[in-house]
Amino acid sequence: QSFLTQPPSASGASGQTVTIFCSGSSSNIEFNTVNWYHQVPGTAPKVLIFADSRRPSGVPDRFSGSKSGTSASLAISGLQSDDEGDYYCGSWDATLNGPVFGSGTKVTVL
Amino acid sequence: QLQLQESGSRLVKPSQTLSLTCGVSGGSMIRTSTSWNWIRQSPEKGLEWIGSVHHSGITHHAPSLKDRVAISLDQSKRQFSLTLKSVSAADTAVYFCASALNYDDYYYFDNWGHGLLVTVSS
Numbered sequence: 001q002s003f004l005t006q007p008p009s010a011s012g013a014s015g016q017t018v019t020i021f022c023s024g025s026s027s028n029i030e031f032n033t034v035n036w037y038h039q040v041p042g043t044a045p046k047v048l049i050f051a052d053s054r055r056p057s058g059v060p061d062r063f064s065g066s067k068s069g070t071s072a073s074l075a076i077s078g079l080q081s082d083d084e085g086d087y088y089c090g091s092w093d094a095t096l097n098g099p100v101f102g103s104g105t106k107v108t109v110l
Numbered sequence: 111q112l113q114l115q116e117s118g119s120r121l122v123k124p125s126q127t128l129s130l131t132c133g134v135s136g137g138s139m140i141r142t143s144t145s146w147n148w149i150r151q152s153p154e155k156g157l158e159w160i161g162s163v164h165h166s167g168i169t170h171h172a173p174s175l176k177d178r179v180a181i182s183l184d185q186s187k188r189q190f191s192l193t194l195k196s197v198s199a200a201d202t203a204v205y206f207c208a209s210a211l212n213y214d215d216y217y218y219f220d221n222w223g224h225g226l227l228v229t230v231s232s
Contacts, residue, residue, distance in 0.1 A: 002156050035218040044206055044222035045157070051216035088157060092217050098172055099210070099217060101157035 003028060003100035004089050011108040017077040020105045022089030024070050028100055032092040034072040036065055039104075040085040048087075049074060081109050112137040114207050114223035122201075122230050128194040132207030132223055139185050140165045145210045146183060146190045147219065152203035162210065163190055197230045204228075 005023040012018035022034065033052050037045035047056055049065035052072065062077045072091075076083055089102035118130035132146070139146070148160040161171035163181045171179045175194070183190040194201060204227050208219040 033216045035216075037219070044208075044225055045219070046222070047218055047220060050211075050218040054216075056220070090157075090218065096159075096173065098161075098170060099159045099219075101159070103156055 002103040003093055003096070004091065004102035006087075006089060006102040006105045008103070009106045009108065011110055012076075012079045013110045014079055014081065016079050017075060018079055018107060020074045020076075020087050020089075020107070022072045022074075022102050024072070024089075024091060026070060027095045028070075028091040028093040029067065029072055030070045031094070034065065034067050035090040036063075036072075036074045037088045037090060037101075038083075038085055039088065045088060076107070079109050083107060084109050112209055112221040114209065114221055116205060116207050116223045116226040118226065118228070120226065120228055122197050122228060123232050124198055124230055125196055128192070128197050128201065128228060128230075130192045130205055130207075130226065130228070131189050132191070134188045134190070134209075139183070139188060139190075143212055145170075145212055146181075147208045147210050148181060148192045149206045149208055149219070150201075150203035151206065151225070154200075155203075158203075160192065160194075160205075199230050202228065202230045 036049040039045040052067045053065045086104045093100040113136045115133045145162040147162040163169045163183045178195045180193045204225040206225045207223040209221045
């Protein structure tokens, strides 16, 4: 049972844009920044977005994040086969007094 | 860039203690803005933060695991460790070590180990 809720799956054709949503609460997303991670099965997650919308060095600008209220979203434009995998949102939770993760969204490129 | 690598027992018997170590290379462990974390992942619970240790020695743990968890740091050996007592099948998971950057306006995991599958079984 995750603190942050995500749809289990999302898909899009190669080259198109897919958007993933993450729903939280006033204990986490509303007053703390959101991060997004990409995980290929069998490997560790890798950060794509931190502080709601900032990209670490090396992450292409096809990935963009935004936040409003208790929800956040990640948009992937120009979808590529390498983008397949699981995407997780994350934030700090004031009740837990620690970081929390979303339930994960599996992205498939059609 | 930091590189992290988990090591330890992959099979633990129920009621016994799980012990893992994370070796750190490629950068300093004495960074004010960095904490050293353990995270686990299972199909049942997804990604779950276990706890962290700062180079100052201050530790934080997830409340659900607090009574069973200990995390320590050995800068001379460039490693940090996790012990989880009284394990059960529910503790079966892939265990990751990770560094986290913590500034005023953000906190995120910037470097991860490859992960180690630990199975609790008799």
